[in-house]
Amino acid sequence: MSSANILTISIISCSVVIQCAAAILAIRLIAITGRRLAWVLISTALVLMTLRRMVPLYRLLTADNSIPPDPANEVVGLILSIAMAIGIARIAPLFHERLRTENTLRRLNRELLAVGRCHQTLMRAGDEQSLLKGVCRIICEEAGYRMAWVGYIEHDANKTVRPVAWGGMEDGYLADAHFSWADTELGQAPAGVAIRSGKSAFIQDFEIDLKAAPWRDGALKRGYRSNIALPLMDEDGCPFGILCIYAIVPNAFTPEETKLLEELSSDLAFGIRVLRDRGERKQAEHQLKQSERSLAEAQRIAHVGNWDLDLINNLLTWSDETYRIFEIDPKHFGASYGAFLNRIHPDDRDTVNKAYLECVQNNKPYDLVHRLLMTDGRIKYVNEKCETYYDENGKPLRSAGTVHDVSEHYKAELELAQLSLQNKLILDSAGEGIYGLDIEGLCTFVNPAALHLLGFSADELIGRHSHLMFHHSKGDGSAYPLEECPVQSAYKLGQVHRGIEIYWRKDGSRFPVEFVSTPMLEAGKTKGAVVTFNDITERKRAEEELRRYKDHLEEEVQQRTTDLVLARNAAEAANQAKSVFLANMSHELRTPLNAILGFSTMLRTDTSLPEKQRQTIEVINRSGEHLLALINDVLEMSKIEAGRVQLETSAFDLGGMVRDVTDMMQIRAQQKGLRL
Numbered sequence: 001m002s003s004a005n006i007l008t009i010s011i012i013s014c015s016v017v018i019q020c021a022a023a024i025l026a027i028r029l030i031a032i033t034g035r036r037l038a039w040v041l042i043s044t045a046l047v048l049m050t051l052r053r054m055v056p057l058y059r060l061l062t063a064d065n066s067i068p069p070d071p072a073n074e075v076v077g078l079i080l081s082i083a084m085a086i087g088i089a090r091i092a093p094l095f096h097e098r099l100r101t102e103n104t105l106r107r108l109n110r111e112l113l114a115v116g117r118c119h120q121t122l123m124r125a126g127d128e129q130s131l132l133k134g135v136c137r138i139i140c141e142e143a144g145y146r147m148a149w150v151g152y153i154e155h156d157a158n159k160t161v162r163p164v165a166w167g168g169m170e171d172g173y174l175a176d177a178h179f180s181w182a183d184t185e186l187g188q189a190p191a192g193v194a195i196r197s198g199k200s201a202f203i204q205d206f207e208i209d210l211k212a213a214p215w216r217d218g219a220l221k222r223g224y225r226s227n228i229a230l231p232l233m234d235e236d237g238c239p240f241g242i243l244c245i246y247a248i249v250p251n252a253f254t255p256e257e258t259k260l261l262e263e264l265s266s267d268l269a270f271g272i273r274v275l276r277d278r279g280e281r282k283q284a285e286h287q288l289k290q291s292e293r294s295l296a297e298a299q300r301i302a303h304v305g306n307w308d309l310d311l312i313n314n315l316l317t318w319s320d321e322t323y324r325i326f327e328i329d330p331k332h333f334g335a336s337y338g339a340f341l342n343r344i345h346p347d348d349r350d351t352v353n354k355a356y357l358e359c360v361q362n363n364k365p366y367d368l369v370h371r372l373l374m375t376d377g378r379i380k381y382v383n384e385k386c387e388t389y390y391d392e393n394g395k396p397l398r399s400a401g402t403v404h405d406v407s408e409h410y411k412a413e414l415e416l417a418q419l420s421l422q423n424k425l426i427l428d429s430a431g432e433g434i435y436g437l438d439i440e441g442l443c444t445f446v447n448p449a450a451l452h453l454l455g456f457s458a459d460e461l462i463g464r465h466s467h468l469m470f471h472h473s474k475g476d477g478s479a480y481p482l483e484e485c486p487v488q489s490a491y492k493l494g495q496v497h498r499g500i501e502i503y504w505r506k507d508g509s510r511f512p513v514e515f516v517s518t519p520m521l522e523a524g525k526t527k528g529a530v531v532t533f534n535d536i537t538e539r540k541r542a543e544e545e546l547r548r549y550k551d552h553l554e555e556e557v558q559q560r561t562t563d564l565v566l567a568r569n570a571a572e573a574a575n576q577a578k579s580v581f582l583a584n585m586s587h588e589l590r591t592p593l594n595a596i597l598g599f600s601t602m603l604r605t606d607t608s609l610p611e612k613q614r615q616t617i618e619v620i621n622r623s624g625e626h627l628l629a630l631i632n633d634v635l636e637m638s639k640i641e642a643g644r645v646q647l648e649t650s651a652f653d654l655g656g657m658v659r660d661v662t663d664m665m666q667i668r669a670q671q672k673g674l675r676l
Contacts, residue, residue: 125271125275127275127279128272128275128276128279129164129165131268131271131272131275132150132164132165132268132272133165133166133167135148135150135165135167135243135264135268136148136149136150136165136166136167136168137167137168138167139167139168139245139264140167140168140169141167141168145168145245145246145247146168146169146222146223146224146246146247146248147166147167147168147169147170147173147222147224147245147246148166148167148168148243148244148245148246149163149165149166149167149170149174149243149244150163150164150165150166150232150241150242150243150244150268151163151164151179151191151241151242151244152164152240152241153181153195153239153240153241153242158180158182159180159181159182159187160178160179160180161179161180161181161191161192161195161242163179164241168246169222169223170222171222173218173219173222173224176218177214177215177218179191179192180192181195181196183196185214186214188211189203189211189212189214189215189227189229190202190203190227190228190229190244191229191242191244193229194229194230194231194239194242195231195239195242197231198231198233198237198238198239199231200228200229200230200231200258200261200262201228201229202226202227202228202229202253203226203227204226204250204251204252204253205225205226205250205251206219206220206224206225206226206227206250207220207225207250212227219246223248224246224247224248225247225248225249225250225252226246226247226249226250226251226252226253227244227245227246227247228244228245228253228258228261229242229243229244230242230243230244230245230261230262230264230265231243231265232265232268232269232272233266233269234269234273235273240269241269241272243261243264243265243268245261296319296320296321299319299320299321300320300321300324302404303321303325303404303405303406304321304402304403304404304405305318305319305320305321305322305323305324305325305402305403305404306318306319306321306322306400306401306402306403307319307322307340307400307401307402307403308398308399308400309337309398309399309400310397310398311360311388311396311397311398311399312397312398314336314337315336316336316337316339316340318330318333322403325372325380325382325403325405326343326372326403327374327375328343337356341353343372343373344370344371344372344373345370345371345372345373345379346373347371348370348371351368351370352368352370352384355368355386356386356399359386359387359388359399360388360396360399363388363390365385365386365387365388366384366385366386367383367384367385368383368384369381369382369383369384369406369410370382370384380405380407381405381406381407381409381410382403382404382405382406382407383403383404383406384401384402384403384404385401385402385404386399386400386401387399387400387401427445427447427448428447428448430447430449431449432449432532432533432534433447433449433450433453433454433513433532433533433534433535434446434447434449434450434530434531434532435447435450435461435466435530435531436520436528436529436530436531437466437488437490437491437528437529437530437531438491438527438528439491439526439527439528440465441465441466441467441482441488441491442463442464442465442466443461443462443463443464443465443466443469444462444528445462446458446461446462450533453503453505453511453513453533453535454469454470454503454505454506455505455506455507456469456470456506460506466487466531467480467482467485467487467488468482470503470504470505470506471485471487471501471502471503471504472504473502473504473510474502475502475510475512486499486501486517487501487515487517487529487531488517488529489517490517490518490519490529490531491519491520491526491527491528491529494519494521494526495519496516496517496518496519497516497517498514498515498516498517499514499515500512500513500514500515500536501513501515503533511535511537512535512536512537512540513533513534513535513536514533514534514536515531515532515533515534516531516532516533517529517530517531518530518531518532593624593627593628593631596620596624597621597624597625597628600617600620600621600624601621603617604617604618604621618663619663619666622660622663626660
């Protein structure tokens with residue numbers, strides 16, 4: 001192969017290489033510039049030119065000299081290839097820079113749009129949480145970042161950064177990662193550095209940045225390549241939180257983007273402060289309204305109103321309860337000091353006016369009770385208090401006061417005074433001694449009857465221990481221990497106790513008393529005792545007389561019993577003698593009576609006797625039978641006295657009995673000139 005061919009082969013080879021490189025650059029520019037048609041034609045031409053140059057090269061390499069190459073022409077082709085490659089190489093960086101600029105502008109535009117959307121969210125957000133979530137969502141959806149989150153610093157031992165809102169591809173990253181703003185290993189993340197320094201902090205590439213080691217695996221797993229942390233500052237310039245943003249490409253946060261994001265974080269911090277201030281203001285307004293309602297309700301319940309008098313403008317302001325107390329309709333009330341005076345009772349008006357003028361002129365607050373005269377003639381009692389306030393020159397500016405409706409209290413005090421007076425009259429009029437004890441056994445009150453019985457004055461007993469004053473000794477003069485005193489059991493044990501004891505007068509004399517000690521209870525607890533007692537000296541004396549009379553009666557009864565026994569014995573003897581007498585008399589009387597009855601019966605059967613004699617014999621017979629019946633009755637009477645009689649019921653002829661009596665008494669009547 002000749003030297004000329006070798007030179008030609010070299011020239012053609014250089015042209016092919018240069019044209020291939022130019023074609024490759026043209027193909028890359030298709031993707032970079034986006035002008036596909038133009039750069040496709042250029043790259044196609046370069047490929048065709050390269051193929052054309054390879055035909056003569058192939059011939060030379062295969063020693064095909066049928067068409068000999070023209071070295072001059074190849075040199076010209078080489079020069080053209082070099083010029084074209086140089087032109088394309090010079091144009092490519094320009095297109096690269098343009099593309100980078102366009103991408104940057106595109107990102108900045110997205111971020112500007114995101115900032116604008118965030119501003120709208122700031123304006124429309126009703127609460128802090130919705131604001132944070134909305135901003136994180138806009139950063140990811142509008143600005144194209146992978147993930148964003150907001151955290152607040154905690155002042156605990158570990159100085160934790162607590163995530164409160166996030167958006168984008170979080171996928172559990174915040175739960176796995178641990179962020180701190182302490183100057184420790186976990187505090188070297190951009191979040192901790194930004195909080196400590198108050199400036200933005202970065203991790204531009206999680207793969208190569210050494211300080212990203214604790215979070216690298218979790219970040220790369222979720223597609224995070226770079227990270228920026230922007231502090232959220234309060235009005236004093238101190239960080240209270242952090243805004244962290246993650247991108248899918250390394251070195252994503254350029255100075256321009258960082259500036260925009262810093263403005264966004266500043267606006268976010270401002271929005272948080274505004275919402276907090278708004279929330280605090282709303283809460284303060286709510287609390288103020290609640291306090292006003294509570295005050296009005298408290299005034300209504302307590303019947304206490306307040307008023308304020310502007311002395312410069314003579315403008316009187318009343319609370320609702322003051323209107324209710326004065327029973328005035330606010331629509332028909334001339335709010336002035338004069339209108340106020342017109343409501344005061346005429347008899348108290350000068351007193352109130354004088355007190356108020358002295359309060360204004362001499363800075364002397366007043367507290368007095370006066371009357372109000374209602375339109376229907378009713379009278380109310382109010383307790384009014386007032387103070388006056390002055391400027392630095394001592395000029396009175398305003399007066400403020402309260403009005404308390406004390407009508408019920410005043411009435412209750414009157415009733416209590418009347419009740420106290422009535423109780424005092426009852427105690428003073430009681431004939432029994434009455435005194436009160438507190439829980440320590442000290443006298444709290446003593447009525448006049450008790451003072452008279454004991455011989456002490458009230459000052460000598462009030463506040464002194466009753467047991468030590470007049471119950472210190474027993475009846476035999478020996479000491480009476482306090483723990484054995486039954487009177488004290490009422491307030492010690494809470495039980496009513498009754499009994500008889502010995503009390504000692506101031507002069508040392510003693511007298512027996514009958515007492516009742518009753519506990520005083522309040523809410524189920526013993527607060528003391530009330531003791532009532534009577535001097536039973538006369539009763540004791542009467543009981544002694546009664547005892548002696550009883551003994552005398554017992555002696556008399558014993559004597560009468562003895563006499564009755566003797567009389568009973570005599571009666572029994574007489575009764576026995578009577579029984580013997582009756583038995584003998586019955587025997588002695590029946591013997592002749594039987595003879596009379598026997599002979600009269602025999603004569604009745606004699607038919608030779610005249611009728612008149614027969615009738616006379618009938619009378620004798622009936623009289624004898626009657627006498628026999630009387631003897632039997634006498635014997636029956638003795639049985640009755642002995643308790644051995646038995647009563648029997650039988651029928652009898654009342655007419656026959658009357659006729660028999662008439663016949664027996666006929667002869668005696670005729671002898672006396674009487675007619676039956």
